[in-house]
Amino acid sequence: MNDYFENTFNFSLPQELNMYYCGYRKNTYSHSYGPAVRDHYLIGYIKHGKGILYQNGKELPLYSQQLLVMFPHQKIHYIADRHIPWSIKWIGVYGKLVDSYIYSLGITPALPVYPVHDFIKTEEILDDIIRLSTKDTLADKILCIGCLHQFFSCIAGPKITHREDYVEQAVNFIKYNYDRGISASDIADSVGLERTYFSKIFKERTGVSPGHSLLTIRMAKAKDLLLHTRLTLKEISYSIGYKDVFYFSKVFKKYTGLAPSAYRKEAT
Template identity: 30%
Template sequence: MYNLVLVDDEEIVLTGIQKVFKMADYQFNIIGAFSNPLKALESLVELSPDLIITDIKMPQMNGLEFSTRAKQLLPKAEIVILSGYDDFTFAQSAVKLGVSDYLLKPIKKKDFEKMLLSMHDKIENRNNQELELEQLQKAVMINHSALRNKFFLTLVEHGNFLDPYIQALYTQLGFNFKDSPFILVKFVIYEMQPEEDYVSATEKIISEFTGCINGLGSSEAFYSDEYLYFYLYGIQKTTFNRQEFLQIVLSYSRNKAENRLHLLVGVSQIYNSITDLFFATSDCDEYILKADSESADAGNILGGIQNAQRDLRLPYTEMENIFTAISTNDTRKITESVEEIFNLPDTALYKNYFYSIALILLIRMAHLQNKYKAETIIISLNILDIKQLSKNYPSVKQIKELIIQKSNLLAELVHSQSIAPASETMLSALHYIDKHYNENISLSDVADKIFISKNYLCDLFKKELNTTFIDYVTSMRIEKAKYLLTQTNMKMYEISKEVGYNDYAYFSQIFKRYTGITLSNYRKHN
């Protein structure tokens, strides 16, 4: 519920607004109604409203001056002015002064309701962003390594580099590679030895593959509970040989397979800026889905996007709106979001634009589909092909209908499957991990034990704990190791095995990466 103040020299207007509109229905609470703008200004700081609705023409002070002084007192407050038709020029000036919106008198109920809903969303979005930025400032001081991982994962999942949260992370982490050419590699651990520890295997891949690509450019490794990525940037496009790089990646994958660790591999095209990371991820997904990575250069599927003009607006927000609507089973919002995505004029588009966007949406839908048990497959593998899309759906209208149909089917699937409360499920998972953290457990093991899907548990870790399964288990092992180092006389290799690492050398590396200090120095100084 947000606080609202009304300012109008006509009592009938103040009374009318309060009688006609039930503000609670729009999540607003009227905390003040003033017929004198001077008295309103005297009370603004104490009342601290989120929204101020004011008339523009008042005898004591006009609305423009009132809005200017109100903004000086409460810079974050949203202001909406009410204007007569003859005051339209005043209204335009007010918007330039920082007023959020204006309504013309006589006030139409539909317009007023629309304004209230819009202001509510604007205030809520601003508050959420401020909260995220505040949490970010605190988090930077706690775990720099985890934040680097979070930056890349958030950008991979949502794709909008201009998002204030992403921008703040980029700045706080001291990154300086926004416009540096890059290539992305994605690994999926498909099969491993029963005795192998999943967390340790992930750490080994990071260490080994970083060594393989050393000298080709700078690299950042980041991971979720399901995937492992390598972001290689600072490469020289004129001299970098992508085919030779593919051979390095595939050679590493074959080498791991000989050691009974099977990896699915995806490699992107070369992109000019980190703003294209979302599309690079789609390249990797397409590469993996083709299941013929040694011969198929599947990254070409989005080649049109790579070669497009860099200033073309890509519909990041609208694409995300589709998945928000799917999660809430909002069929109207699904249709609206799809229409917004495909409303650019043909003259503004380059070849395969619509099909590239459709492919990205369908790939994300395929990932979402895998999180639920469906009687029939909604997104099949054969549809994830740009040539098939253009052949079977030759018009924009048909593409829109396809995306709307698949979105609605997914929304029904998500809505139909009831699950236990998230917090209760999470507690069950943490209880199991607490008892078995030093064993060779994986995300799948925990999910099987508490009877949910691996993908759903992965989402719970992100939503409930704001971390990944791998980071949670690793942190638990590190904390236990700290205790054993300071409270027992156990040898360090014994501690390594006690907390779940059979390879002492890798345990030493992980401990130093998480704590910034070696095992021996930690014991010595604590």
């Protein structure tokens, strides 16, 4: 392995998570970076060495087996200890998922240093990314993007999910599974929480119960299908997760004040 390597990654298809370049620096003495600003995320994994990060008048220590996340449009300046060889691997990444993953990990411009729990696996993934970035086939480029997802999964490690994350996951579960006959218990199971406790934190965050949220989505979809399609009531009932058309009609009337057929007729 050479002491320094960087490669540009040219693959424009996936906009949610992609990479501009990647590289490594090995066993370099008296290394420093910046002060500089970039328009994308530059994520460095410190394999060996230590240093100081200068940021907003503060000094943050840098150690091996840490990530240093350099945020877009934020000035970065660090100096490695000149007596210890500095080895670092990096990826320059962009996309909406990067924002989401970084936020979920609790990494911020004020706290841009993050401990790596499984440093062996993290290094292996970064090595794969660097290796695949030099390949020209579509299969290798797609695989390289897959390794980026794997990288974020690996560094997440044993991070505990917060209440807000549970609720967000549940809302997504409802949104994409309302047509499958799910119940409030299924929603709680989808995030791995006991139903009563989950209902409490869901209502604290949203103002409604999980069951009411599910009902609201189903009724909104039923209204849309009644107004904009010629589907039968039975077909609409099945489309929103009710196997019994009579039960669907009963619930719809209680929710809207009109039977489904009357709602459709009144709107035409």
